[in-house]
Amino acid sequence: MAKYGMVIDLDRCVGCQACMVACKAQWQTPEDYFRTWVKHIGPVQIKDEMVFTSYVGQCNHCDNPPCVPACPTQATFKDTETGIVLVDYDLCIGCGYCVEACPYGARFINPVTKKVEKCDFCYPRLGEEDPACVKTCIVSAKVFGDLENKDSYISKKISEGNTYIIATKEVNPGPNVYYKGRRSKIEAIIKNYPPEKKDTLPAKIWSNVLRPFVILGAGATFIGSLVAFLFQINQGEKEGEDEE
Amino acid sequence: MxxxxxxxxxxxxxxxxxxxxxxxxxxxxxxxxxxxxxxxxxxxxxxxxxxxxxxxxxxxxxxxxxxxxxxxxxxxxxxxxxxxxxxxxxxxxxxxxxxxxxxxxxxxxxxxxxxxxxxxxxxxxxxxxxxxxxxxxxxxxxxxxxxxxxxxxxxxxxxxxxxxxxxxxxxxxxxxxxxxxxxxxxxxxxxxxxxxxxxxxxxxxxxxxxxxxxxxxxxxxxxxxxxxxxxxxxxxxxxxxxGLDKPAELPPKKDLSPIKAGIFLGVVLFFSFYLTGFGLGSSGFVQRTLVAIFGAFAPESVKNHPYMGHYWGVYPLWNFLVFMGFGVIIGTLFAMFLSNHKFRFRIEKGDKISDIQRLIYAVIGGIIVGFATRIAGGCTSSMALSGGSVFSPGGWLFMIFLFVGGYLGAFFFRRLWK
CATH class of the missing domain: 1.20.950.20 (Transmembrane di-heme cytochromes, Chain C)
Incomplete structure (x- = not known):
């Protein structure tokens, strides 16, 4: 058992976007699609500070990921061994409910494979080397490791203090990507890219209106048939003769 | 009762x-x-x-x-x-x-x-x-x-x-x-x-x-x-x-006039070029199917064959003409239903000859035509229709001599169809 996470030190990040390039080289995502991103924010005024920062983001591998229940076939699932939110490409039908559900916009439908894609902490490289973005970072702003192992470097980084998550009071799915740096930088990120709770229209209609109707209808006819059968047993067998 | x-x-x-x-x-x-x-x-x-x-x-x-x-x-x-x-x-x-x-x-x-x-x-x-x-x-x-x-x-x-x-x-x-x-x-x-x-x-x-x-x-x-x-x-x-349960047999519909059919054929040809970049053809389908069948039994000799080997290397059945051939078969069945015809096998022939004679003549004619299409580089559909429609000189020449040959042949063999 492990729980992998990441710490991103915004005070170290220079916004060079090398992590985006490394990720793209690793996963060969189509043009204009990225599993990780660096968005430049600022200069903006947060309270009495002038902030200029980069929003280095990717899938947060949340503790309660909203994308997992949104997926009808559960192609998206939280791996119990590693805590990484993974996608089973056999099961993905490319509906994009999870894309809509993600508060961070970390997912996209790959226009070539027609299936969903997102950061998986370079799952195939796990145990061998760090994720591509971590390994390539010129200033070591990104740290990857096991959050449950108290001796790991990442745990020490977090226990140093000044760590934040991107969440609001309303939307907090328990992200496992932590941010370090001046507090005003995190506030600027949340102000510019607030995590949003979104419901998709078809899914809403299904769970609120149609599912009760379909389940009730199918259940009612089934129970109706059952009751009729029990009545029939009670009355004893009769031949179809006495219809006249 | x-x-x-x-x-x-x-x-x-x-x-x-x-x-x-x-x-x-x-x-x-x-x-x-x-x-x-x-x-x-x-x-x-x-x-x-x-x-x-x-x-x-x-x-x-x-x-x-x-x-x-x-x-x-x-x-x-x-x-x-x-x-x-x-x-x-x-x-x-x-x-x-x-x-x-x-x-x-x-x-x-x-x-x-x-x-x-x-x-x-x-x-x-x-x-x-x-x-x-x-x-x-x-x-x-x-x-x-x-x-x-x-x-x-x-x-x-x-x-x-x-x-x-x-x-x-x-x-x-x-x-x-x-x-x-x-x-x-x-x-x-x-x-x-x-x-x-x-x-x-x-x-x-x-x-x-x-x-x-x-x-x-x-x-x-x-x-x-x-x-x-x-x-x-x-x-x-x-x-x-x-005895009312059987659906009434509808008489088969009349054939389309050749002029109307020709116009429709032209439209189909136009869309064939527009959508696929190829014209129509039919002998390629038969020929590629044959190559595939031979190849299934004797891949080596087909591969080394000077003529068939050319097609064997490039997936003989993965070709526009093959899909079109199947499309023609399906389309024909559709047309059969629409025109109230019944599905049955029959040998079309003149009254004077027997079925066997007709088959023998058909095989002989088929060999000659099949050989000729390969020399010409296509059959009537591909040479005259597709070639002619893009003003290929070869296509027009083919069409002219097709009619010349047709009239000459008819002079000798028309009695078979009487």
């Missing part, structure tokens, strides 16, 4: 009852029986695998132990979805073939009957309701070969099956846009839900409800007793007795 009961649904005398019980009447054709049980297997598999696929807490509609059980049976959940898609595609293909080839004989009459709801069908539903819910003793109005309840279920199925197939294909092959796939999921669920509602009544009626028992055996061997038919499907029985 009294004549009145052929006109009106009357109570039977005990003798008539005995007489009718002895006689059997054909209810279902073997194709319908096959399709019915094939459908049952498909629905069983698809409902089980489909329900087991949906395990997310927002959508789940079966208990968890069931989804786990199915996952254990199939090994991985990937296998479940592959099975679901495979069976679904096979089902769709069988249904489409049934609809194509059985349109006139099975599907059209059935659809006509189930959508032709009459007062008697409504009456049956009302009577059934009164009997089951109110416990009244009722007398059912006379019914067609499907009663009111069966018609209602059949309408739901007939409307929902295409919806299920289309939404299923959209999901399975990630067609169109993700937004449409999202709706396809929901619509798939609703359509299946509607059919399942009818399904439990359908199964109860067939398996467990004694008065309908004979109908179940009718769906196994195709026959029901006349007594059952008289009581449950009076209108169907009367039609059978009067």
């Amino acid at each position: 009294r004549n009145e009961i052929l006109e009106k649904y009357l109570p039977l005398t005990p003798e008539e009852k005995e007489e009718l019980k002895k006689k059997r009447i054909k209810k279902h054709h073997v194709a319908t029986i096959f399709l019915h049980w094939f459908n049952m297997l498909v629905w069983l598999t698809e409902l089980i695998t489909g329900a087991a696929l949906i395990i997310s807490s927002n959508y789940i509609f079966v208990p968890r132990f069931f989804t786990k059980l199915v996952s254990d049976i199939y090994g991985t959940r990937g296998n479940i979805i592959r099975t679901h898609i495979f069976v679904g595609v096979v089902w769709a293909i069988v249904l489409i073939l049934y609809a194509l080839f059985g349109w006139r004989r099975y599907l059209k009459p059935t659809l006509k009957e189930i959508f032709g709801i009459t007062k008697d069908d409504i009456g049956w539903l009302v009577s059934k309701f009164e009997e089951v819910a109110l416990g009244k003793k009722v007398h059912y109005p006379p019914q067609d070969s499907y009663n009111g309840g069966q018609k209602l279920f059949a309408i739901v199925v007939a409307l929902m099956v295409p919806v299920i197939i289309i939404t299923g294909f959209i999901m399975a092959f990630h067609l169109l846009t993700p937004a449409l796939i999202r709706w396809a999921i929901i619509i798939h669920f609703i359509a299946v839900g509607l059919v399942v509602m009818g399904l439990s009544v359908h199964i109860y009626m067939a398996l467990l409800y004694p008065p309908e028992q004979e109908g179940l055996f009718g769906m196994i061997h195709g026959y029901i007793s006349e007594y059952f038919a008289y009581h449950h499907h009076y209108k169907f029985w009367r039609k059978k007795k009067k």
